[in-house]
Amino acid sequence: MNDVDGDGVDDLAIGAPFWIEPGGWDGGRVCVYSGATGSLVWYQPSQGSQCRLGGSIARVGDVDGDGADDFAAKAPNLDTLANLYAGAAYVFSGKTGAILYTWIGDEDQLHLGECTSGIGDADADGVPDIIVGASADSYSSRSRGAAFLYSGKTGTLLQEWRGSIDSSEFGGALAPVGDLNGDGFDDALVAAPEATVAVSPPSR
Numbered sequence: 001m002n003d004v005d006g007d008g009v010d011d012l013a014i015g016a017p018f019w020i021e022p023g024g025w026d027g028g029r030v031c032v033y034s035g036a037t038g039s040l041v042w043y044q045p046s047q048g049s050q051c052r053l054g055g056s057i058a059r060v061g062d063v064d065g066d067g068a069d070d071f072a073a074k075a076p077n078l079d080t081l082a083n084l085y086a087g088a089a090y091v092f093s094g095k096t097g098a099i100l101y102t103w104i105g106d107e108d109q110l111h112l113g114e115c116t117s118g119i120g121d122a123d124a125d126g127v128p129d130i131i132v133g134a135s136a137d138s139y140s141s142r143s144r145g146a147a148f149l150y151s152g153k154t155g156t157l158l159q160e161w162r163g164s165i166d167s168s169e170f171g172g173a174l175a176p177v178g179d180l181n182g183d184g185f186d187d188a189l190v191a192a193p194e195a196t197v198a199v200s201p202p203s204r
Contacts, residue, residue, distance in 0.1 A: 001032075001068075001069045001071060001094050002068060003068070004068040004069070004095045005034055007034065009034070009035040009036040010035045011035045011094075012033045012035055013030065013031070013032050013057050013059075013071050014030070014031050014032075014033065014054075015028065015031075015053070015056065015057045015073060016028060016030075016031065016054055017052035017055035018052065019045075019046075019054075025049055026049070026051075026077075027045065027046030027047075027050065027051055028052045028053035028054045029044060029045045029046060029053060030043065030044050030053060030073045030092060031044075032094065032097065042097035044097050044099070046075060047088070050077050051075040051077045051088065052074075052075060052076065053075040053090070054073050054074075054075075055073075055075075056074050056116065057071050057072070057073045058073075058116045058118055058130075059071050060072050060091065060116075060128055060129075060130050060152065061118055061120070061152070062128070063091060063127060063128060063130075063152040064100055065127075066093070066095050068093070068094040069094045070091055070092060070093055070094045071092055071094060072089055072090065072091050072092075072117075072118070072130050072132070074087075074088075074113035074114060074115065074116050075088045075090065076088075076111040076112065076114045078105075078113075080104060080105075082106075083105065083106065083107060083110065084108055084109065085108070085110070085111055086104060086105030086109075086111075086112060087105040087111040087112035087113045087114065087134065088102060088104045088113050089102075089103045089112060089113035089116050089130075090102050090103075090113075100155075101150065101155040103132060103148070103155075105134060109136055110136060111135065111136040112132060112134045112148075113132055113133075114135045114136070114171065115132070115133035115135070115171060115172060115173055116130065116131070116132050116133070116174070117174035117175060117176060117188070118131075118176055119131045119187075120178065121152075121186055122149055122158065122159075122185055122186050122187075122188070123158055124184055124185055126153075127151070127153040129149060129151055129186075130149075130150050130152055131147055131148070131149050131150070131174050131188050132148045132149075132150065133145070133146070133147050133170075133173070133190070134146045134148070135169035135170065143166070143167045143169055144162060144163035144170060145163035145168060145169045145171040145192060146162045146163060146170065146171050147160070147171040147174065148160045148161075149188070163192055163195075165192060165195045165196070167194055167196075168192035168193075168194050168195035169192060169193055169194040169195075170190065170191075170192040170195070171190055171191075171192075172191060172193045173190075173193060174188060174189065174190055174191070175188065175191075176188055176189075
C-alpha cells in the first residue's frame, strides 16, 4: 500500500488469520506496519471466533478520499446468529484502520469474502469499487459460487453474478482488468477454478 502515516515511505498491510483474539480462537486480525521503521501503525481485531480475518488483503484504492490507499480483507468463516459460516468482507481505512464498510453473508455456508479485490471505478462515479467472491454460494446449487460488486462511494450492492456450473466455486479468484470493452467502466475477471466443462475436439 502507499504511504499511510505521512513519513514519505510506503507502508505494509498484513493479515494474521489464525491470530487468537480475546474473543476466541482463529479470529484473526489485520495490521499496518511502517515501511520506514517496521513499527505497528494500527491493527484491527476480528469480530468473532474462527472467522479468520485477514486471510487475504486486497488494495482497493482511496475509497474515503483522505489521500491514503484503503484495503479490503476477508473473514470467510464469520458466523451470524442466523447462518453458520456466512462470511464477511471489510473495507478498512489505510490511514486510521477505521472500518469503512462491512458486508456480511446472508446464507448458511456462504463464505462471503472468500476472495476480495479492488476493481477500479466500475460505475464511473470517481471512486474505486470493490468486488467480493463467495465461492461456496448455493443459491441455485451447491458451490456454484457468486461474486458481488459494491460501490466504494456508498457501500451499496451494484451488481451480482451467480455461477452456472455445479461445484465450480465461481468467485474463488478475482482480478481487475481495466476497461476491456472501452465503455468507460472498469471491468473484472471472475474465475471458477473448480469448473468442469466438456470441450469438443477441434474439427478437421
